[in-house]
Amino acid sequence: MSSRYDVLVLGGSGVDTIVYVPELPLPYADSYMIRPGIETRAGQTGDFVALGLSSLGLRTHHIDMIGDDPSGDLVRAFHRDRGIGFTEVPLPGGTKRAVNLVGPDGRRLSLYDDSRSRESDRLPAELLRPLASASRHAHVSITHPCAFALPLLREAGLTLSTDLHDWDGENPYHEPFAYGADIVFVSATALTDKERTMRRILERGRAEVVIATAGAEGASLLTADGLVHVPAVTPRDPVVDSNGAGDAFAAGFLFGRLTGEDLDRCALYGAVAGAYACTVPATGSDAIDRARLLDEVAAARG
Template sequence: MELDVFVIGGVGVDTIVRVPSLPLEDVETIHVQPIESYVGHTGHGVVLGCHLLGLRTGLVDVIGDDLEGRQIRRLYEDLGIPFAGALHPSGTRRAVNLVAPDGRRLSLYDGRHPPNLKVDPDLWRMPILRSRHVHVSIMDFARQALPDLSAAGCTVSTDLHDWDGHNPYHQDFAMAADVVFVSAAALPDDAIEWIFKHGRAEAVVVMAGADGSYLYARGLEPVHVPPVQLADRPVVDSNGAGDAYVAAFLTTWLDGDSWERAAAAGSIAGAWACGSAGTHTDLITAEGLAALRRE
């Protein structure tokens, strides 16, 4: 099967705890709403978002032979999305996300895999050759795939999340991608220039939450993309909004649209994701995105 978007790494299980406020009170017990768990994390959000937007997608990752790993496999079977998992005794990644009433979150991330984890490259080598585009999550093991991606000649994207512009962990990913997504949260002023100077990026997208996003395309003036507010869909949970943005951006760009239109589509998809509780529980569909873009 040929794939439009193939994702390497980034699936796990999120436990969502809806708390009365952030930061939490310094008390012994806080009563909360029912606690729910969902298949989530960044790679899953991208692959599911692109799938719902009409692309052929697939994902590979390292998981455990545990309850969470089996939950992931069942979901991907139900969705009909190709998934291959290399098993590791450290188990499946998890996170506990505390979500405030205004949608803000604090994520307690349990990556659990040991540093320098080595994975059989056959996990990704054949899918890469059958894919138009590859999105690489910043899992340490996925670093091993970067030379294969360069040799395959496919376009590549990555999300550096809250990179501070200096942490060397992220640099290999930043240099290997044609499209780089990154949060504005800790990003210094010189980071965009560094990515263009040292890597192959044609576009860098800085996601700034309630301030929208900023699009930097090689050779063009930067563009501020304002945030989108959707009528009758207030913000309840920001979990997965960035992944939804990435999925809509990639889908639009791969369809031949401009960087600007891709960023505008990402803004709509991110705003839509904020209107549902949980992680990736109600990502926008191709029909929904098309309808909102016409408004």
């Protein structure tokens, strides 16, 4: 029996307030005049991965906890307007929020409101189990409720992916995700020894591939066959913002994996999708579609 969904995305919903600043780090001053302005929009890591996958034609469903509040309304509208299925679980503390400071070169500094989460937050098994049984693959955000969902997803027989974001390689919070997924993405930003961390994930967990992204420096891909470098792709349009580039890379890579491509082609898909995301302002939410992805991949391969 074929699955109803190609990918079930867990967690990572929220709302960001985008503030463009003249430089990062931002020097202290009593006030700044901000242009092009300050804007609040839906879209955090899970939302953007779901958007990226859906835009590439994969049947995608998203489940997460959000609040009964105006921020939650933005998240609901984000999915509704883009035709992405969304199962919401009430979040008593309110929808997750963040403030993103974006510099002129597109770099971002995120300030996450940690007051929204509670120890008791969970994704109910009675909602999650039927979604898992109807899916081929699950992409798991590293939010607190998702850690408790990992055993159920494994029992359902899904392949799993996760993004550890700016893990330092030491914080134990990330380990259930790092060692419990088949495909592991991580930003190289905070890794003092990137290769050592990647090899530890491969040796201690169930991962078949670990990908460390490093922006314009490209990415590193590690399997049992060894470590290879994945060059960055130059975007067709000007770079305006790095927000969402890692999520786009993950979506592009997973698209390749779920359509039967080899790892080299998957990594190229990810690099092209990530480069495209850097051309989209943080105040917007757009993702590369399948036709453009394949066109740019063909051009990149000459």
